[in-house]
Amino acid sequence: MxxxxxxxxxxxxxxxxxxxxxxxxxxxxxxxxxxxxxxxxxxxxxxxxxxxxxxxxxxxxxxxxxxxxxxxxxxxxxxxxxxxxxxxxxxxxxxxxxxxxxxxxxxxxxxxxxxxxxxxxxxxxxxxxxxxxxxxxxxxxxxxxxxxxxxxxxxxxxxxxxxxxxxxxxxxxxxxxxxxxxxxxxxxxxxxxxxxxxxxxxxxxxxxxxxxxxxxxxxxxxxxxxxxxxxxxxxxxxxxxxxxxxxxxxTYRPEDNEVVIFYASIYGGTENAAEVLANALGAKKVKNIKMYDVSVTDVSYLVSEAFRASHLVFASATYNNEIFPYMENLIRDLAAHNVQNRSIALVENGSWAPVSGKKMSELFSSMKNMNFLQDTVTLKSRGHEEQRLQLLSLADTIAESVFAAELH
Missing domain, CATH: 3.60.15.10 (Ribonuclease Z/Hydroxyacylglutathione hydrolase-like)
Incomplete structure (x- = not known):
């Protein structure tokens, strides 16, 4: 018929x-x-x-x-x-x-x-x-x-x-x-x-x-x-x-003045840091925070979220002296899709040589108008009180940027 x-x-x-x-x-x-x-x-x-x-x-x-x-x-x-x-x-x-x-x-x-x-x-x-x-x-x-x-x-x-x-x-x-x-x-x-x-x-x-x-x-x-x-x-x-x-x-203008946290964690240390940051942002009255485990979420959804939101956080373990593969794939995909005009923050982790932050920064440096909000927060294996305070400071910086931003 x-x-x-x-x-x-x-x-x-x-x-x-x-x-x-x-x-x-x-x-x-x-x-x-x-x-x-x-x-x-x-x-x-x-x-x-x-x-x-x-x-x-x-x-x-x-x-x-x-x-x-x-x-x-x-x-x-x-x-x-x-x-x-x-x-x-x-x-x-x-x-x-x-x-x-x-x-x-x-x-x-x-x-x-x-x-x-x-x-x-x-x-x-x-x-x-x-x-x-x-x-x-x-x-x-x-x-x-x-x-x-x-x-x-x-x-x-x-x-x-x-x-x-x-x-x-x-x-x-x-x-x-x-x-x-x-x-x-x-x-x-x-x-x-x-x-x-x-x-x-x-x-x-x-x-x-x-x-x-x-x-x-x-x-x-x-x-x-x-x-x-x-x-x-x-x-x-x-x-x-x-x-x-x-x-x-x-024109690569964000739709929503919001925060998305993308994280790549192997044994939970990096995920824990992402949770600490998200909770601190919530305490600062930042609304509609989104978190994504890049290892289990298809990259097409992650690219879409990067097009939507104004503030993006990338938290990645170091793997084989490189960025964790799923996180590297995401960032390269964002560059390939010409994402620009975003405020970003980086968190890295590594048990003996945390270099994912440096390498993520290098990838983002090729993209247009990416505003780094603060120095990379570095963990070694897992976060301690010093890193918790750094994440709280990062939350302050992100929240201040979110509340100051106006979408046009």
Whole structure:
């Protein structure tokens, strides 16, 4: 049975969800699955906007067939060539060989890379910035969005219905369960955290490119945003809220003036120091402190938290004369995702040669606008009264910085 959802007189949703997938891109846990979105416009000419992942190929093809109901497929607009959105392109063309494939020059180059034996001679429309396609009642404008988050990415703006088909921008983790629109959901802290986790890990590195796309979008009258993952956005206040979130993330400004403590402990000494610091911050009336054991928490959640909070503490044991591996992986991931503009503090531990603090500091020195709040607190095996007093002093410094900070 088909699962297509009619969104307007001419627009249909053809996607579906994969709830069996363990890790998105074989990297990021998706405990609530993922949706793969595709859209079909039924105008004088029919237009398919993106295809889907192989995992939902069967129902996707049923959706297309049901909505077309015998009509030909005239155009396939390819906004993004990543396989979770283009894996079924060849399957669609096998069934609708008359369709013209629309995309940027880099898109068509990637089609050849992924589908070397696909013959598209005479069935290609190559578009540049602000090129348009009229399909009768609808007029589609193409806006290049390189590195959001691949170099070939295009977003498509339907000038008639004021819809932005936004590729991977404005997407989120999580399957869809009957509610297609964000305004049908209780979009609370968990949903926001999954959207932030999606943004920070998938797109977060490319803040400048996201800003460029937001600047282009600012000149458009957008009444609906149709991403390739997650719910569709259509309420004006929701769209404005969404764009404001993206603007903050793209400029690496923290959302919350709060403290997150990341710790890597082998036998408990470093964890104990992190607890002492957290308790001291609580006594200073610092609210909403978060603590994460980096050895047991997937790094995608940790990256997301670093994008969210203003003050970050990294407490690590020394391991093989280096940073404990899970902590080093986290810090390198933060650097790779271009995290910046944070206040940070370091705690190190080591039984005979505590060097993790020095090495963490070296990694952070390559990142932009990272404000070190105080000298590294050093433990040898476990903390004693001297180290407890140093942690209390560090709590004073962090609390003073939190209360002094104003988010803009």
């Amino acid at each position: 088909h699962q297509a959802i009619q969104m307007s007189d001419t627009l249909w949703y053809l996607g579906s969800s994969d709830r069996r997938l363990a890790k998105f891109e074989n990297c990021h846990p998706v405990p609530l699955g993922i949706s793969y979105n595709s859209y079909l416009v039924m105008d004088e000419k029919t237009v398919l906007l993106d295809t889907v992942d192989h995992s939902i190929c069967g129902v996707f093809l049923e959706n297309i067939k049901s909505v077309l109901n015998g009509r030909p497929l005239d155009y396939i607009i390819v906004n993004h060539m990543e396989p979770d959105h283009c894996a079924t392109l060849a399957e669609v063309l096998l069934r609708y060989p008359e369709a013209t494939v629309v995309g940027s020059a880099k898109t068509h180059a990637m089609i050849k890379q992924f589908f070397g034996d696909l013959n598209l001679q005479g069935k290609v429309m190559q578009v540049k910035e602000n090129d348009t396609l009229s399909t009768g009642h609808h007029n589609f404008r193409f806006i290049l969005a390189p590195m959001v988050h691949w170099p070939e990415v295009t977003v498509t703006y339907d000038e008639t219905e004021k819809i932005l088909f936004s590729a991977d921008a404005f997407g989120t983790f999580g399957a869809l369960s009957g509610n297609l629109y964000a305004d049908q959901l209780d979009f609370g802290d968990f949903e926001l955290s999954e959207m932030r986790r999606y943004y920070s890990n998938i797109v977060g590195k490319y803040g400048l490119q996201v800003q460029a796309l937001l600047n282009k979008a600012a000149g458009l009258d957008i009444q609906m945003i149709c991403p390739l993952h997650g719910p569709v956005w259509r309420a004006a206040n929701k769209i404005q809220w969404l764009i404001e979130k993206y603007s903050r993330w793209a």
